[in-house]
Amino acid sequence: METILTYLLPLVLIPLFLYLISFIRRTAPCKTNLPPGTRGWPMLGENIEFARLGPQKFVEDRMEKYSREVFQTSLLGQKMSIFCGAQGNKFLFMNENKLLASWSPQSMKKLLVYLEESNLKGVSDLKRRFHHDVFKPEALKQYIPVMDALARDHIYQEWTPNEVVKVFQLAKKYTYELSFKLFLNVVDPEKIKRMADPFTLLIDGIFSVPIDFPGTTYNRAMKGGKMVREELMKIIGERRREMMMMENDKMGPDLLSKMLLVTDEDGQFLSEMEISNNILGLLVASFETTSSAITSVINYLAQLPHVYNEVLKEQMEIAKSKQCDELLTWEDIEKMKYSWNVARESLRLNPPAEGAFRETITEFTFAGFTIPKGWKTFWTVYSSHKNPKYFPEPEKFDPSRFMGSGPAPYTFVPFGGGPRMCPGKEYARLEILVFMHNVVTRFKLEKLIPSEKIVFHACPTPEYGLPVRLHPHQN
Numbered sequence: 001m002e003t004i005l006t007y008l009l010p011l012v013l014i015p016l017f018l019y020l021i022s023f024i025r026r027t028a029p030c031k032t033n034l035p036p037g038t039r040g041w042p043m044l045g046e047n048i049e050f051a052r053l054g055p056q057k058f059v060e061d062r063m064e065k066y067s068r069e070v071f072q073t074s075l076l077g078q079k080m081s082i083f084c085g086a087q088g089n090k091f092l093f094m095n096e097n098k099l100l101a102s103w104s105p106q107s108m109k110k111l112l113v114y115l116e117e118s119n120l121k122g123v124s125d126l127k128r129r130f131h132h133d134v135f136k137p138e139a140l141k142q143y144i145p146v147m148d149a150l151a152r153d154h155i156y157q158e159w160t161p162n163e164v165v166k167v168f169q170l171a172k173k174y175t176y177e178l179s180f181k182l183f184l185n186v187v188d189p190e191k192i193k194r195m196a197d198p199f200t201l202l203i204d205g206i207f208s209v210p211i212d213f214p215g216t217t218y219n220r221a222m223k224g225g226k227m228v229r230e231e232l233m234k235i236i237g238e239r240r241r242e243m244m245m246m247e248n249d250k251m252g253p254d255l256l257s258k259m260l261l262v263t264d265e266d267g268q269f270l271s272e273m274e275i276s277n278n279i280l281g282l283l284v285a286s287f288e289t290t291s292s293a294i295t296s297v298i299n300y301l302a303q304l305p306h307v308y309n310e311v312l313k314e315q316m317e318i319a320k321s322k323q324c325d326e327l328l329t330w331e332d333i334e335k336m337k338y339s340w341n342v343a344r345e346s347l348r349l350n351p352p353a354e355g356a357f358r359e360t361i362t363e364f365t366f367a368g369f370t371i372p373k374g375w376k377t378f379w380t381v382y383s384s385h386k387n388p389k390y391f392p393e394p395e396k397f398d399p400s401r402f403m404g405s406g407p408a409p410y411t412f413v414p415f416g417g418g419p420r421m422c423p424g425k426e427y428a429r430l431e432i433l434v435f436m437h438n439v440v441t442r443f444k445l446e447k448l449i450p451s452e453k454i455v456f457h458a459c460p461t462p463e464y465g466l467p468v469r470l471h472p473h474q475n
């Protein structure tokens with residue numbers, strides 16, 4: 001009896017103690033007018049609720065219960081205010097570097113960068129300017145035929161020989177190989193394959209519980225990240241040596257070649273470590289997001305025949321205007337207006353990125369509430385994308401929402417906004433449209449699991465990877 005009590009007593013007393021602390025904290029008079037909401041249990045915060053409900057329901061419930069403008073919570077061990085709706089998005093996007101600075105959890109940084117890198121702030125400013133230059137539409141035009149050639153090859157090898165394919169798996173394969181080609185000019189299948197397993201470990205661990213202990217997902221991700229960075233350093237070193245023997249204008253159009261020529265304000269070239277961090281950041285930022293976006297569009301095309309038929313009409317007109325071995329160009333992409341509206345509607349309903357964190361660098365007021373210095377903030381697609389105030393009948397798939405002037409400002413934000421808006425937005429648009437063109441002009445699609453659930457890992461994905469039966473067009 002005594003032994004049982006010894007075990008049971010802490011089980012009762014610990015939760016009671018935690019509840020009391022949380023109760024005292026909630027009822028204690030507060031000096032400032034903080035946003036409404038709860039920070040949940042001491043230490044645990046609202047992490048369990050977030051994981052249990054999923055990001056969308058978590059945000060929607062709290063907007064309903066506390067405020068449609070801003071509410072407080074505690075996630076990842078941080079006091080946090082979640083900004084909502086068009087006004088919340090606008091406020092955060094407009095006050096970048098004035099009231100707010102970028103922030104991401106330490107556990108995530110540990111996976112993605114060599115933290116011993118000396119001048120992270122300087123490098124990130126330089127990096128942002130570089131991204132702006134290399135990802136602007138004019139610079140990306142030359143990538144369209146490369147994307148198309150790789151997509152043709154990919155469809156020929158991975159889709160055409162099969163009656164049934166799993167779309168998410170193949171979208172990831174295409175996205176991964178494309179980024180190796182365009183970011184690094186690596187096409188050697190052996191090299192690409194060698195990095196695939198550690199890269200997958202890294203990706204799987206980015207949103208895992210950050211416990212670095214042998215056998216945990218996070219620990220495997222740390223090891224995977226290290227292996228990928230080592231391979232990247234080798235590639236960068238080799239390219240730098242090749243570059244020394246080449247004239248600058250003979251360098252390839254890939255990002256690595258361009259990055260090797262970037263200098264900081266003191267005229268110094270970026271170190272191999274800095275370049276490796278940057279490339280890894282791009283590989284990670286583009287991988288699941290774009291693969292999830294492609295999968296989601298294909299899902300709607302397979303599900304909605306009237307949408308598929310309109311897209312097919314648009315894409316066939318483009319295909320018929322070209323010789324069969326002629327690759328897609330910028331002019332062709334510009335004609336894909338309806339297809340892009342379909343892709344945008346799909347990004348509204350299944351946004352690949354949930355939102356982003358910031359840190360407040362000074363205390364300020366929003367919607368009458370005080371946001372203290374040091375608190376973290378989060379803007380989220382879930383506060384506006386499915387809000388009937390901005391998108392009537394929000395669950396309905398309706399690409400015509402994007403016709404004319406389109407949705408109200410700051411309501412459709414799959415890529416964020418303001419100075420830190422996703423620099424890969426245009427790259428993603430091109431990749432999605434090129435892929436749609438190549439699939440739709442060859443196949444009609446039939447979903448094998450008509451009501452396949454969408455689950456959240458890093459990005460929303462169909463539970464079984466979206467298996468579809470392919471019906472090739474009869475020419």
Ligand code: HEM
Nearest residue numbers: 285286289290293352353356414415416420422424427428
């Ligand atoms: C459909 C695909 C994509 C979506 C939905 C997406 C969405 C986002 C979002 C929401 C952010 C955070 C913005 C913020 O902090 O407020 C972001 C950041 C970023 N994205 Fe994307 N992204 C996509 C594809 C890409 C691609 C293809 C690349 C690279 C080629 C890329 C590179 C980046 C980088 C480097 C950042 C960090 C920017 C910074 O910290 O200043 N993304 N993305």
